[in-house]
Amino acid sequence: MIKILIIDDNQDHVYFLKQIFTEKRNIIKKLKFDEPFKIYKASTGIEGIKMAQLHEPDVVILEQKLKGMSGLEICKAFKALKGLEKIPIIFHTAIQDPEQKEKAFQMGASDYLEKPVQPYELLMKIKRHIELYHLQLELQRTFEIHEKDLNLARNLQKRLLPTPAQYKNIKFDYLYIPSHSTSGDMAGIIPLSDNENFVYIYDISGHGLTSSLLSIIVKEELEKIVVEKKEKNLKKVILALEKSVTNYFGDDMYFTGIFAILSKEKIQYANFAHREIIFITNNEITTDEFTNFPLGIGLVTSPEQITLKEQKITPDTKIALYTDGLVEFSEKFTTEKLYKIITQNLKTPEQIIPEIENAIKTNLTPPRPPDDITFLILSWKQSS
Template sequence: MIKILIIDENEDHRYFLKYLFSNENEILKALEFNEEFKVYEAKNGLEGIKMAQLYEPNVVILEEKLPEMSGIKVCERLKLIKRDFDIPIIFFTAVNDLNTKERAFQIGASDYIVKPAHPYEILIRVKKHLDFYNTQKKLKQTLENYEKDLKIARNVQKNLLPKIKKINNIVFDYIYISSHNTSGDMLEIIPMTSNKIFAYIYDISGHGVTSALLSIIVKQEIDRIINNDKLTDLKEIILKLEESVKEYFFDGRYFTGIFSIISENNIEYVNLAHREVIFLKNNNIEYDNRTDFPLGVGLINENNINIFKREIDKDTFVIFYTDGILDMTNFTEKELHNIMVEKEYKNIKEIIDTLKEEISNHLDWNFPNDDITVLALKQEE
């Protein structure tokens, strides 16, 4: 049912409008109004405001010239009472004044019709504003539902992150700051044997709930490959991962990542179209930016995966990160490297805390444009 509120002192005018929205009016059928109307009448502005609050009409038809309170004032009050009072307010008035028209639109009126007007014109303009209002209402509801879905997706991703900061002889810490639309970043440390761990970071392309869902799927597959299939060869792990998840990636989607196996004094890693691996030791920084194809697009095979190995010791920090940190305004790769060497860090926490402070200063409490994820690891002293 469509609820119409008519605010007009003139009883004849109210009767005319009330008839327009009655079932006897054939024009309604011609204009394809598919619902019946319920009409409410108010003789002055104050009564009209009370009825608008009580009955929550779908359309208000308002005379400008009212006793005690003008139509302009009524419109202003309706907009002030509820910020989301965005229902169509249509002036239907004998006042044909340019300044009044301009003021009516400034305060939020949807239309301004000067009396007298043909019934067809009145109804077709009411229908136009009703259709627009209903479309906006549906869009608003859709956006609200999408915001709820995004919030759930962000929380689910966050809850999947590591809860502890030490596995075997590896201590680690991380930063994870989700973008508003979430971009599917993920990191994890998984024990393989008593002296070996599997550490990774990855970034799903795109944004939104789909990216979050794909991120969860990829994480589940990695957990299964390491914990259930018990694979320990890095090349086999990547090939198995690519084969098990590529069916979920289409329409240009893919993901990049760094995947590594760390044992005592040694790291074995593969970089799949991701940011460089950073090695930091005694204020000296080295980075390896050699990369291969991304995952999820079927390009990886056993002949084009490059596995890199490097010796590390207890003074070496290993740092993985996603490119969200470089999407911050006025923050470059060079600045990231400068932060790494500006002082001699004693432990993982110092590095992470320094980066957190720098990120906080750049974001100023806003969501980042892209997920920001940093993982730092080090062998225990």
């Protein structure tokens, strides 16, 4: 049913319009209207608004010269009311005034036709504007469903991140800001023993639900290898992970990451096309930018293709890992700015995270960054 609301206090004009919708069947057939018309009439603006709220018409045909509210005022009211603002309004009026026509479009009118209008022209305009209106509604519904799915994915990813608290032997804190379309960032810590922890951060390529889902799959597979199978050899962990997840990744999909085993005296790690690992000792920074091939695309198939690195650490050493969204959301937030923040006289991860968060808020255009932002900083817990 195609619902037409006519707002006009001239009954002859209303009758003329009704005749078009009921008797011009050859034109209606030619323009391929697939549903019958249902006509609603109103003689004033207030009555028209109430009928629109009640019946939700597909199009409004509006006279400009009315008693009480003018057509322009009615159009403005429609565009200000939730639920009515997208309904197409076609002015059908005897007023031949270019200034009035311009004002009508400024108020949000979809079209402006002068009386007497040819039936074919009116029906053609109605069909075009109704099709556009329904397309807008469908896009809005699709967007709302997509946004709901994205919010679910964001919340799920956030729940899978580690709880900011002190583990038995390390302390850490992290920052996670999901993008508008959500992405595939993930970070975590898995205790291996009293003296060892498995630490990781990774970033799935692309955006959207696919990247988010792949992020969860990689986390599940990684925990199976490290927790259930109790694998502690870093190369074997990586090879098993690559073997188990590669089939999930389609064309042009991959992931970068850093995987490490952290103990009190050292950290052994492997970087797979990810951002640099950062070491902070006595407010001095050292970084390691060496990387292996990215994962998820079957390029890493043997131990010889993995280069492990090792770094001695002290009780004062803090280790920072992050994804590229942190230094790509704004030209003003560079790696140099990041380094400056984390080399301030801040002693614990819990002190560093708020400083980074404040700096991001200063430079971030609301509401969300274009890519996920993840930053993890940790240090070995000193004995009391």
